[in-house]
Structure formats: structure tokens, C-alpha cells
Amino acid sequence: MQLIRRNRNTTPDLGGLERLQRELSDFFDWTTSAYPTPFRTFGLLEGAWSPALDLYEDKDSLRVVVELPGLKKDEFEATVHGDTLVIQGERKSESEQKKENFYRVERIYGQFHRAVTLPTPVDASKVKASYKDGVLEVILPKKEETKPKQIPVTIQSE
């Protein structure tokens, strides 16, 4: 089962020790500060941008929702491979494009790849996707034969 697959993409500018120090320091700031910052492991353990993903199911379809803030249309794609939905792309680092002074870089850049094993077969030709307010929503209609059907039961009396 490959519900969560993460790729490797470390933050480029910090070595492991410096990163550990920063994370510890961030953690104490985080627990005591009136100005909390997001607490997350900056690539120390996983080293990846792994966008948050929800999967919902109703009787007709599956629905996958992925947070992908600030992407352009050509920076990501969603594909169905059999029973797997793959969402992948890349957010280009702005620091490479603009020579400006950064005080904080908490947004994560680079490649991402999520693969979701779909719990029921879907009709790949009818999949619809939309992107709004930084959220990708993919609707995958179930295949006809997997939808619940009411089976009339006749009781035969002997």
C-alpha cells in the first residue's frame, strides 16, 4: 500500500547540525512565544514537501483534497494510474528569482509527490479536478459496478 509516499528534497542552505539547532531553538520559541511560528521539522527527518491531503468517499465518488498554496497551473499535475492517484509538481524557489533579503523562509519549495491508493475502482475517464484558493480538489467517480446496489430479495416458500 502506497498511501503516503514522500520524496527527498532537503532545504539547501543548512547543514544537519545547524538545522537541528534551529529546530530545537524554534521549538522553545514556539512553546513560549506570544508570536507563535509554525512548528514543523524542516527536513530533518523526512526532508520533503509533502502537501497535506484529505480523502473522502460518498456513494458515487471519491474526493481528494490537497493543499497546494501559491502554485501556477503548469507547476503541478494529477494523474490516475489504475488504482492510484498521483499528484506531483514543483514549486520554484523565489529566492533564486529575486535577489532580495529574506528574514524568514518557512514556505517550502521544491518537488512534491503524493500517491494515494484509491479504496475503490474509479472511472478514470470521468475524473474532474479544480484548483481554487490554493486547494486542489479531484473528484473521482466510482465505477458503476462498485456502487452499492439494492438487490431485491425474493423469499421462496416451499
Place this chain on the structure above:
Amino acid sequence: MEMDSGERFIVPPVNVRETADQIIVEAEMPGIDKNRLEIMLKEKDLFILGRRAKEEPSMGDPVWQEIPHYDFRRVFALGDHVNRSSIHASFDNGVLTLRIAKAEEAKPKKIEVAFA
């Protein structure tokens, strides 16, 4: 807007950068409608809030959930080197961008060199 209301918030990740005449803050708040953003100045503090819709449309039964469905909030302390009356906000694809003008005295001054 109380600090200890017990309400849970997501702290959005931000980038903060500086140009010659502006401080630029970008905050990721995916899934927030533009009309439900609140940006407030209270003394030295700049609050940004992104409220989720009161009733999000039903998506079906959750099978797997990673997205925390709380409102977004973050607070910044503004220094004296910014012009508090000049903050410009835009929201694009789930990213809020604030452009805060620097105070005149904080902008770099070009010094004319007179060559003899």
C-alpha cells in the same frame, strides 16, 4: 481576538523579505475565501486571520484526513521602521501577500559623490 481564548488556530508558514522600500510578508492560507481574511493592527501588533467558512460543504465520509480544519492566525510585531499606515494586501491562490512600506528614515539613501 483574545490571545488565550482557547480557540485553536493554524499558524501559517510565512516568508518575510525586504526590498529597498518595503517589507513583504507572504503567508500560506490555503482554502480560505478572500472575503474571510481579516488583517488588523493593534498597537505594535499586526494580526492576520483567515476564517474558514462556517459550514464547509459536505465532502462525504472522511477516509483519510491530514488537513487541519481550523482558522489561520498569525501575529507579527511591527518595528518603528515601518509605515503603519501603508500596508497593502493581496490574496492569490491561497497565499496572502502584505506589502508594508518602510518609514522614510529606514529607506536606503543614495549618497551623491561629488567628484572634484
